[in-house]
Amino acid sequence: MKPTFKKRFKKLILWLVALFIALFVFRFIYGYTKTPDNTSSQAQFFETISSPRKNYASKKYEVKSNTGAQSTIRVDQKYEKIAEIKTKSSTFEDEEKLARKTIEEFDALIQFEQKSGNKGYRRLNLVIGVPPENFDNLYQKLTQIGNIQAKQITKKDKTNEYKELNAKKQSLEKIRNSLIELKSKGGKIEEYMDLENRILEIEQQLQGLGVSLGDFDDENEFCTVQFSLLEGKEIKIGTMQRVKVALEWTIKMYLGIITILLFVTLFGYIFLLAVDKFKILEQIISRKE
Structure with missing residues (x-):
């Protein structure tokens, strides 16, 4: 092997080893910071x-x-x-x-x-x-x-809601008092019954507002x-278990990354070969012309 190739090969191996170690350390530390999520079992x-x-x-x-x-x-x-x-x-x-x-x-x-x-x-x-x-x-x-x-x-903050309820109560009280005053003036039986029904509706609304405002007393x-x-029992995870989980995750992730890099490299190599072939073909065509 040439010295330059050996240096490049050693550098590549070091980068690959450093990537594996970095992935392992990341997953191992993450295992300590991430606690088991038990809140999902506690329904909302x-x-x-x-x-x-x-x-x-x-x-x-x-x-x-x-x-x-x-x-x-x-x-x-x-x-x-x-x-x-x-x-x-x-x-x-x-x-x-x-x-x-x-x-x-x-x-x-x-x-x-x-x-x-x-x-x-x-x-x-x-x-x-x-x-x-x-x-x-x-x-x-x-x-x-x-x-x-x-x-x-x-x-x-519920201040505006409280003020709105009070304003609505005062408005309904004014309408009720006006209807009661109007009822005292007499009139047809149908009109009298309509007034009574309207006053009853307002009384029911005032009762509902009274309950809501009572919460603010x-x-x-x-x-x-x-x-x-x-x-439930507290889940305790040992160091060896964390190492095992981190190692399994690292190997899967590492092999996935290497596979993707190989495919990208192979695709790039094929693409460059195709470009070179296309250039050579152009040169041959131009010479014939």
């Missing part, structure tokens, strides 16, 4: 239930007025705050007792509860109403139970914690 339970009552809270604060005067505006913000916690534990009964004790400790209420499954595969779903001042502490305590699979906090202020506890 809280999205399927519909609670007859929603939990809202309020926050009162003052902001400076945009006008030139040295005055402040009092703002009463209404908001909905929901925490979602999904956890897993092999000591289901102990963790359930701890969760219930923690809920009582922070003056929270279990507003919805579902417990299902046989031993070894049990699941507990709780919808908890907690006073706004205790929300953060309860959330922190519940996230220390079991092996957390997923957690998140969502906060939505200061005395009923709560934030929501959706807590899901799943029974």
Whole structure:
């Protein structure tokens, strides 16, 4: 072999070895960073239930007025705050007792509860109403139970919705009062009955608005914690198992890459040969002419 060819061959081997090592290291590290996904086994339970009552809270604060005067505006913000916690534990009964004790400790209420499954595969779903001042502490305590699979906090402003409900209520009350006043003036029986029916419809709408506005009352202020506890053993993967999985993945990926490179090289070589043949053919034709 020529020295130049030997150097190129050694360089190619080194590149191939470096590629294999890089793929193996990448897959091995990824195995440690990627934890088993158990959240898929926990059905999106809280999205399927519909609670007859929603939990809202309020926050009162003052902001400076945009006008030139040295005055402040009092703002009463209404908001909905929901925490979602999904956890897993092999000591289901102990963790359930701890969760219930923690809920009582922070003056929270279990507003919805579902417990299902046989031993070894049990699941507990709780919808908890907690006073706004205790929300953060309860959330922190519940996230220390079991092996957390997923957690998140969502906060939505509901001030405009609250104002719209109040405006709609005031508008309906004005219409009702006008209809009652109109009814007192007398008239035909048919007109009287139509007025009665219309007043009854408005009364029903006002009752529905009253229920919705009741959720915003200061005395009923709560934030929501959706807590899901799943029974199951913690999966521990040994180092040798990770090495085996990483090696198998690397070999498959490496052979795939080499195969693709060989096909690309072969295609390129055939293409270049075809181009050369075409050029030679052109030259022969031009000479004959």
